[in-house]
Amino acid sequence: MKNLILIFLVIGSVLIFFSCQEDNALAPVADQSDPVPDYLAKPLPNLVGTMDLYYTFGQWPEEPVWEGTVTFNGYGVFDGTYGMRFYHLSEFKDYSQASPFEEDFEIYTMVGGDTVVVLGGPDVGVTTLANKPPDDTKYRMNGEIEEAKAPFEEWLGRHVHMSGVITWQNLGTPEETIYAPATAPGIFRIN
Numbered sequence: 042m043k044n045l046i047l048i049f050l051v052i053g054s055v056l057i058f059f060s061c062q063e064d065n066a067l068a069p070v071a072d073q074s075d076p077v078p079d080y081l082a083k084p085l086p087n088l089v090g091t092m093d094l095y096y097t098f099g100q101w102p103e104e105p106v107w108e109g110t111v112t113f114n115g116y117g118v119f120d121g122t123y124g125m126r127f128y129h130l131s132e133f134k135d136y137s138q139a140s141p142f143e144e145d146f147e148i149y150t151m152v153g154g155d156t157v158v159v160l161g162g163p164d165v166g167v168t169t170l171a172n173k174p175p176d177d178t179k180y181r182m183n184g185e186i187e188e189a190k191a192p193f194e195e196w197l198g199r200h201v202h203m204s205g206v207i208t209w210q211n212l213g214t215p216e217e218t219i220y221a222p223a224t225a226p227g228i229f230r231i232n
Contacts, residue, residue, distance in 0.1 A: 043099045064225065088116060088196060088231040092125060092205065096222040101129040109147055111229050118192045124149045125229075140168045146184065146203075148193075160196065160231075162187035168207060174220045175209035186231060 094109035103124035112122045127144045134140035149162040163182025182203040189197040203226020213219035 049202055054077055060162060086116075088113060090093065090114075090121065090229045092203065092227045092229050094127075094223070094225040094226055094227070096127065096224070098221070104128075109225075109226060124151070124156070134170070144182070146201075147188075157190065158188055159190045159193050160188065162184055162201065162202065164201065166203070174218065177206040177208050178205065179206055180225065180227070197232050199231050202232070204228055
């Protein structure tokens with residue numbers, strides 16, 4: 042038994058010794074002139090923008106219920122203002138309840154008169170509706186980028202987070218109030 046242990050120790054020592062040599066044929070070969078793949082060269086930063094949305098009264102889910110813009114600043118090629126829209130996919134709740142929802146979002150640009158979606162995907166969230174209209178209400182959404190085109194294709198599969206407040210408008214009279222959403226400024230972030 043002692044001889045067997047001694048043989049394993051000798052074989053292990055020899056393997057360790059030869060694997061540490063520079064001319065080891067089993068070692069992976071890397072050349073300094075080999076280019077570093079883009080995804081290893083520099084990790085993508087979080088992409089943060091400001092949303093300026095208004096309620097459209099669209100017929101969901103075929104038409105967007107929120108439309109507006111998202112603006113990115115300080116990101117070089119990604120800087121600019123893009124169109125943004127949300128397609129509501131779940132039932133609306135009564136006012137004064139926490140309202141979970143599902144949506145699809147799209148960030149788009151116009152190219153030659155055509156709308157080109159550059160980022161898009163599903164999101165789920167909650168709107169905490171105020172108990173005393175027309176107080177502003179908070180919203181928070183989380184989703185995933187499932188569609189990405191140039192120059193945003195490297196964000197495909199990343200998580201997206203959106204949050205802000207919904208302001209309300211009275212569509213009725215001061216005596217008979219009918220409240221509806223008006224605007225939804227907020228923050229858009231991909232990480």
